[in-house]
Amino acid sequence: MALSEQKEEKPEDILRDxxxxxxxxxxxxxxxxxxxxxxxxxxxxxEFISELLKQTCLHPLCGKFPPSVRFRRIFLSxxxxxxxAGCDPLDELYDALAEVLGVEETLHCHxxxxxxxxxxxxxxxxxxxxxxxxxxxxxxEAALYLAExxxxxxxxxxxxxxxxxxxxxxxxxxxxxxxxxxxxxxFSDCHAVVLEKLRENVRLNGLGGGKSPxxxxxxxxWTTAPEEQIRQIRPDTxxxxxxxxxxxxxxxxxxxxxxxxxxxxxxxxxxxxxVRNPETYGGFKLRLEAAGLGHQVLTGPVGAxxxxxxxxxxxxxxxFRVQEG
Ligand SMILES: C[S@@+](CC[C@H](N)C(=O)[O-])C[C@H]1O[C@@H](n2cnc3c(N)ncnc32)[C@H](O)[C@@H]1O
Numbered sequence: 001m002a003l004s005e006q007k008e009e010k011p012e013d014i015l016r017d018x019x020x021x022x023x024x025x026x027x028x029x030x031x032x033x034x035x036x037x038x039x040x041x042x043x044x045x046x047e048f049i050s051e052l053l054k055q056t057c058l059h060p061l062c063g064k065f066p067p068s069v070r071f072r073r074i075f076l077s078x079x080x081x082x083x084x085a086g087c088d089p090l091d092e093l094y095d096a097l098a099e100v101l102g103v104e105e106t107l108h109c110h111x112x113x114x115x116x117x118x119x120x121x122x123x124x125x126x127x128x129x130x131x132x133x134x135x136x137x138x139x140x141e142a143a144l145y146l147a148e149x150x151x152x153x154x155x156x157x158x159x160x161x162x163x164x165x166x167x168x169x170x171x172x173x174x175x176x177x178x179x180x181x182x183x184x185x186x187f188s189d190c191h192a193v194v195l196e197k198l199r200e201n202v203r204l205n206g207l208g209g210g211k212s213p214x215x216x217x218x219x220x221x222w223t224t225a226p227e228e229q230i231r232q233i234r235p236d237t238x239x240x241x242x243x244x245x246x247x248x249x250x251x252x253x254x255x256x257x258x259x260x261x262x263x264x265x266x267x268x269x270x271x272x273x274x275v276r277n278p279e280t281y282g283g284f285k286l287r288l289e290a291a292g293l294g295h296q297v298l299t300g301p302v303g304a305x306x307x308x309x310x311x312x313x314x315x316x317x318x319x320f321r322v323q324e325g
Contacts, residue, residue: 009032009035011039011048011051014032014035014036015051015052015055016055017031017032017307018031018032018052018055018056019055019056019059019114020113020114020306020307021307022055022056022057022067022075023056023059023061023062023065023067023111023112023113023114023120024111024112024113024306024307024308025067025068025071025109025111026307026308027309028074028075028078030307030309033078033082036048036049036052036082037082037086040082040083040085040086040087041086044086044087044088045087046083046087046088046089046090046093049079049082049083049087049090049093050090050092052079053079053090053092053093053096056075057072057075057076057096057100058092058096061112061120061122064122065110065112065120065122066109066110067109067110067111068105068106068109068127069100069103069104069105069106069109070105070127071109072100073097073100073101076093076096076097076100077097079093080093080094080097106127107126107127107128107131108124108125108126108127109124109125109126109127110122110123110124110125111123111125111139113139113144113147113171113306114305114306115151115175115178115179115305116151116305117179119178121171121174121175121178121205122204122205123139123169123170123171123174123201123204123205124169124197124200124201124204125137125138125139125169125197126138132191132193133191134191134193134194135168135242135245136166136167136168136169136189136191136193136194137168137169137193137194137197138168138169139168139169139171140168140241140242140274141242141274141308141309141312141314142241142242142272142273142274142314143168143171143172143241143242143272144171144306144308145241145272145300145301145308145314145316146172146239146241146270146272146316147171147172147175147305147306148300148301148303148304148305148306149270149272149298149300149301149316150172150175150176150179150180150239151175151179151301151303151305152301152302152303154179154180154181156180156237156268156270157176157180157181157182157237158180158181158182159181159182159183160182160183160184160235160236160237161182161183161184161185161186161233161234161235161236161237162176162182162184162185162186162235162236162237162238162239163186163188163233163235163237163238163239163260164176164185164186164187164188164238164239164240165188165220165222165238165239165240165243165253165256166188166189166190166222166240166241166242166243167187167188167189167194167198167217168189168194168198168241168242169194169197169198169201170187170198170201170202170205172239172241173185173187173239174201174202174205174207176239177205177207177213177215178205178207181212181213182213182237183212183213183214184213184214184215185207185213185214185215185216186215186216186217186218186233186235187202187215187216187217187218188217188218188219188220189219189220190219190220190221190222195217195219198217199217202215202217218233222243222249222252222253222256223249223252225256225259227259227262227263230256230259230260230263231263234263234264235260235264235267236264236266236267236268237267237268237269237270238257238260238267238268238269238270239269239270239271239272240270240271240272241272241273242272242273242274243271243273244271244273244280244281244284245273245276245277245280246280247279247280247283247284250280250283250284250287251287251290253284253287254284254287254288254290254291254293255291257269257288257291257293257319258291258292258293258321261293261319261320261321265321268318269318269319269320270298270316270317270318270319271295271316271317271319272314272315272316272317273314273315273316273317274312274313274314275313275314275315281315288319292321292322293319293320293321293322294319294320294321294322295317295318295319295320296317296318296320297315297316297317298316298317298318300314300316
């Protein structure tokens with residue numbers, strides 16, 4: 001469902017909805033096309049399309065951090081199809097398509113996610129969901145879900161030292177840094193190319209470089225992380241999104257969480273997962289239990305901030321140490 005379809009349909013909400021979906025390269029089918037069609041039918045003017053272009057392909061953000069070439073071509077072609085059926089041709093629409101047709105496709109693109117303040121988090125991502133042997137070069141739904149939860153629960157991060165496991169391209173962590181005032185934030189991952197892109201995204205979003213919060217991007221492999229590394233970070237809060245998908249590393253992840261709780265007894269650990277395979281997810285929970293860890297399912301975010309597929313089954317859990325005796 002498009003974000004604005006949950007509210008009263010005002011043109012400015014629809015334009016904001018188009019902008020959010022365009023810059024995050026959401027599925028084209030989820031855009032609020034019905035509003036555009038009825039708008040074209042009722043007043044036969046290209047004015048709304050012109051406004052729409054200003055919020056998407058002609059927006060300054062598109063010049064700086066453009067979505068993929070292919071996505072822009074498909075989006076503009078869809079607009080032209082609807083415009084042709086509803087009003088007179090709009091030159092700037094054809095100019096925009098001509099311009100993007102002259103650009104070569106690349107393996108990388110930018111996606112931007114708008115915070116409630118109107119500021120955008122812009123990330124360099126790969127076009128393919130799996131590339132260079134990793135799933136870490138795109139933003140996954142669990143990261144967006146957890147980022148929405150973060151926005152509603154800033155107190156879990158304010159003034160704290162936060163560690164993120166399997167950060168990928170960095171959406172959730174950057175949301176925490178931009179919106180919750182942690183004192184320190186440690187992004188981490190195990191994959192060299194992911195870490196390189198993550199560092200670039202951290203820089204792109206104005207974090208690091210001696211500013212508050214203190215930010216680092218660390219190599220941290222769940223299967224080999226030494227206790228010394230955890231002791232040095234000593235996190236108050238630990239977050240991870242979409243890290244439970246490989247039954248082979250579920251045990252290592254559970255052991256790492258136990259290691260963290262041994263170093264920082266009061267650490268608050270939040271794991272957000274898309275439950276694609278209940279067996280794999282159930283297996284992770286059994287590994288938690290075997291490591292002496294309990295979990296509690298938390299209520300998800302109430303508000304819809306980012307556009308993504310809300311039909312995906314996502315669960316957020318808090319992990320804690322079960323007291324013996
Ligand atoms: C599905 S992606 C999720 C990325 C990001 N959290 C998100 O939700 O958009 C899983 C991430 O976990 C990382 N990862 C996988 N195995 C790991 C391990 N053993 N140690 C550390 N990170 C790992 C991958 O490199 C990848 O970035």
